[in-house]
Amino acid sequence: MNKRHLLSLLLGAGAALAATPWAHAQGTHAVRLVVPYAAGGPIDVTARALAERVKDALGGPVIIDNKPGAGGNIGADMVAKAAPDGLTIGIAATATNAVNPWLYTKMPFNAQADFAPITQMVRVPNVLVMNAETAQRLKIDSLQDLIAYGKANPGKLNYGSGGNGSAGHLAGEMFKKAAGIFAVHIPYNGGNPAQLALLSGQVDFNFDNLATAAPNIKAGKLKALAVTTLQRSPFLPDAPPVADTLKGFSIDTWWGLVAPAGTPKATIDKLNQAFVAALKAPETQARFAALFAEPVPTTPEQFGAFMKAELAKYEQVVKATGAKVD
Template identity: 65%
Template structure:
């Protein structure tokens, strides 16, 4: 009896020893670093995907590291071990605008990351406080331009801060329309939207996911979307180009990256898991509820998008004269 027990204990010990390298190699849960605060569309979409890929990747946790326009969280990913266990959400701000906006960056947006997949690509939308629009008899983009030209320096627009997407879109509008409007920067997109709703500013360029609920509630008047194609969510709303603003195209996007040097087969495994999740009808429905569309891509296509956007926003940031020291 005693020898039988000893044999069983020895077998159990041997099995545990065989399992140990597997557990060590696994390295614990995968994390997705979201470089913005919890609760916004970027954070929520990351959480939806973290839940959806657990069948393929095991436990996936979200780690919010907000600050410096996405730079703090992105720096965490840049400095992580290149083992595929740390992903980051790369955004228009962190990976296309900030390299030209900040005097000093804690990472190299081009060299410190490997693209995994695009997640979301959505329009920005030019919106006015509805009451102000009625008061000023502004029903479209050309009405806004005409009023601004007739009343230089009277209209103002809010943004989430100097160098934010809303600021750059507003500056592009000001330059292309040839109008004198005043930029009012706020400490983030939420305060800028509150200022618009309260009538403290006349208009903003906001992402559609954030603005749409207030558009539908009648609190904001949408004048145009900033992409070259109309939005599926607001199909009757013209584009800025249709409204007479030639070559005006600005949108919001975000996707997943890992640390540079992560093995190609690991990147492909992550891409397969996340693109599979984004094609799941349940995930697509949850994204739709946030007024965004899941747009999975290959790593190469997402890398090209980020490179193209960095090149484009270099010119836009220089045009705006925005700088953060």
């Protein structure tokens, strides 16, 4: 092998390494995964679990950077404005990339144009729950019973949520419209106060995250009438989908991984391969099951199409509620 040939090989290898940020930056750089919510919640926990599993595939550590605030907009904006080099990625969620663009009067980023999808991570069902004592007193044992009661007693039902524009609020308004009933919306300052109001009988029903509601369902304090996914949830198999009664009803919680727009396709593909493999690992699935989170690994194209459809769906939902955040 002559010197010119050897030099050519070395230059080619250097160029290949330069195309993948993790390869040439081992030991000096880490991938930053921005979580636009506080530490300790389900999104944060799942992000940390995946970060631990992909470090070998990416050739270096993945550092979680929690940037909560403004309904997730602060952290999402950091990702949107980061360099498209594969060293900063982030979480895209129902709120940040489907609800907030219609809820907030001013948005710091464009949910559709400013991100390159990597893969969806998980789907978590929401569940329609009643205070068990209230359900017994009103003789409501099913979703059909609730709808029938609402039609026979207009204006007597109410429901709680974590605030105007929250997932529980939007689900409640979708349900009222689809079922043809009226129920007073009572917003609370967060999901926990809303659940406490339901447990104490201050409100009749809530649409809650299954992970949050499950302990009280198991304890018999809450009665689960239906889940909001199109199919039954493996975590609550006895609860039918709302869609079995109200065709097409679907409003679950999801999140996934995105990079800044303009990130090279080769980098996106490398990230996708690493995170999809981590999502499919039995250890990951077992850990996510404890959070009632179903892993949903996808291609970048599938996740992009999914987010586009969700953005269009929530435009109608949010506008119907009239909710706005200035």
